[in-house]
Amino acid sequence: MSNNPTYDSLRTRLGELHDLNKIGWVLGWDQRTMMAPGGGAVRADQIATLNRIAHEKFTADEVGDLLEALRDFEAAEPYESDAAALIRRTRYDYQRERRVSTDLRVAMARASALANSAWVQARRNNDYASFKPRLAEILDLKRAYADAVREPEQSRYDALVDDFEHGITTIEIAEIFSAVRDGIAPLLTRITANADKVDGAALQGDFPAEQQAALCRATLEPLGFHPGAWRLDPTVHPFASNSATQDIRITTRYEPHILGPAFFGSLHEFGHGLYEHQVDPALERTPLCRGTSLGWHESQSRMWENLVGRSRAFTHWVHPRLKRVFRKHFARYDAEAFYRAANRVQPSFIRIEADEVTYTLHIVIRFELEQELIAGALSVDDLPLAWNDKMRRYLGVEVPSDSLGVLQDVHWSAGYFGYFPTYSLGSILASQLWVAIERDIPDLERQIGRGEFQPLRAWLGEHIHKHGRKFTPRELLQRVLGVDRIDVAPYLGYLHTKFGELYA
């Protein structure tokens, strides 16, 4: 408690709201990992009720009155202080959420809960038609939402992106993606010409789910996954969730014949989990207790998945662990074979299994389709055709089924329009951060090769994680890197060096 009863009163309210918010996360996690399918309809009502109450409590006039009454207090506190940050970020959230009617907020929550079950079903049965009406409903709601919240200068899609990456515009993203595409084009040409230099056999074989799970655990624990505060569960589409900084839940999907998705997927989700796990405990039960944006979040997940996980040092360190679980297989494939297979470039139709070079092309496809869907230029009827067409044109692959095509990702069923760009923004940011980390920890690569992750974890905790959502994405960029914009140069440099060597 502070010396300011008005501030304490705000904090108490925000603590309760945060509880409701995190309860919603637990319900969502439960729905995706544990709940029997029969529970879906009532779960949607439960989530709707939770959202109704949270929205009413947060948008109440009393919250606005408290925020007004705290203007002097806020001005007197240092900008970097928890108190000033809490008031500042809450004021932004409050103004935005006041534009959303309770009915709309509840309708979105209910539609997403129902769409999740429908999507799982549709994906399993390759039945896009059964998912289509749910998707259409979500799109209508997201358009209404965008209209409610957007600033005069924002497009609808800008407004949706802002929920995930505050302060960036669609045009800015398009410019960044264009620079990446231009930058990787010559590399891709070179790789295509030398495609036979790298093969993926080391990741193909018979990998029973239980053993994959054991391998993931054996790999994650040295990284910082403690059973006292973490869980790993199987699910249809991998994700990270949490109920508190000491209750982190990541999920993954076990493919019986390919090791990559679960192995690198769990490293990816670990990166998300670690961000939330290392937020300053003083921010627990406040709306600052989470990563500042999805771009920053993906910078962490893509860093652990790729810059750490797909590095030569890491793959060589982890190889004995692979061998312990899949003895025969990894007696045939040594560490270097595993490293090469883990970095094989091959256009494919599944984003989460995509290599680092073609990854952005997957994101661009979704980024373009989303803009068209939100603008109403593309209908849900035409979506699978448009999807398949772009996959053919950008990646040169034929999509074999909607399950492996337009239904592959969970995001749209959850109403996450505007989320996908953050994956590539995160990948780019990760490389930018890596330059700074290598400067501060010159021994980094050797440490990874020895399985020492504490210094890296500490760096991320100290510079990024502990702040939670105290600073905006751009403020954090300023603080951590001293720059104002995401820069694609380190990312392109990294790709050219790494894949240039592999496909020399």
Add this chain to the structure above:
Amino acid sequence: MSNNPTYDSLRTRLGELHDLNKIGWVLGWDQRTMMAPGGGAVRADQIATLNRIAHEKFTADEVGDLLEALRDFEAAEPYESDAAALIRRTRYDYQRERRVSTDLRVAMARASALANSAWVQARRNNDYASFKPRLAEILDLKRAYADAVREPEQSRYDALVDDFEHGITTIEIAEIFSAVRDGIAPLLTRITANADKVDGAALQGDFPAEQQAALCRATLEPLGFHPGAWRLDPTVHPFASNSATQDIRITTRYEPHILGPAFFGSLHEFGHGLYEHQVDPALERTPLCRGTSLGWHESQSRMWENLVGRSRAFTHWVHPRLKRVFRKHFARYDAEAFYRAANRVQPSFIRIEADEVTYTLHIVIRFELEQELIAGALSVDDLPLAWNDKMRRYLGVEVPSDSLGVLQDVHWSAGYFGYFPTYSLGSILASQLWVAIERDIPDLERQIGRGEFQPLRAWLGEHIHKHGRKFTPRELLQRVLGVDRIDVAPYLGYLHTKFGELYA
């Protein structure tokens, strides 16, 4: 929706309250089965917040106004109608809950959530001292609660019992238990003299948890456990929970060298689950959507555990399934050996593993200790000694450790004082019901022997389950059996016949 907007308004409010209530069940289930230990502190806050909101919403004057405004509507509806029952039962709940302050309700919820983690820890480490302060806190709160809600003619303990078995008194329970103890005394003497007639070897061996889980599933599925609406998970202390009638969650505990606890325990929890699963779907998302009392609930769980599960017909039907999972073991022990081992009478210190004859003695011990604790005549300091002393005097067993003694059950950590008597009341009621069921289904035993459970399930659904909480425990007794009181005669008759034969 009805034609009465006042009623619809009540229903909408109660639907939201029911959502909050069931969300609390999901959080509790999650805490006991899934949550990493680190999440305990924040989970307690989440549960406290949920309880605060639910209590404030339910006890609001507007709910009382709606109930008043509905008096004519209620009188015009048939007594048995859903609408009349909803108003009637809600009026009772409302009057009772209005006597409880929000602070007290929240304090109880938080204390229970924290005590659960403390209990798991204490039980694991055989460390009663670490649990003691939590238990003392819960007792203080339960006394305050009893004082708040009790009617002038009720003792504190009466008031606590009423939460679990509405309408029964401590004196009535004591009379029933006394009749049972008198009734089983000569039987126990005879059994003790012939103790070597039955041995438990068929249930002892090496039973890996995973195979036990497979066996439980293979047994439960023909009974009515459908994966589309049910879950089975491991936990420290078995329980049944649910989020909706189509989302039933039961748990069990796998002992590596004894098959009984998990096998018969999961039948027990199945009985609870089936009650909730078969409530009329029209009552979903209303406060009537659950069993009417814990006594009735235990009548169902104890029925499936004992009258079905430990019957000769059932054990003979299930034996091939046992053999399929534990081939070598059950090649040595035939169906009859399994039947006899499942019904071996032997005073032991673990209630959930107790035989049917000595079971009530376990309950009497807790019933007596609870009354003394609530009255303040027994302190938490002296509890382990008092526990061990009663175990010695009533059951003739020496308690080897607090983990296997006073810490063995989850109930007190959850604040469930007054719950234990319902186990024995349920066992007695189950036998009373069984007489009626055998009259209606003369072929019952042979059906069980053939693995046909649908007729029994349908009888229970039609006569008991579908009504949910529409009728009070006593009203249901009247409707189902045409009597006003629980009668120990069928129960004693059943025990004498079954165990007289086994120990002849």
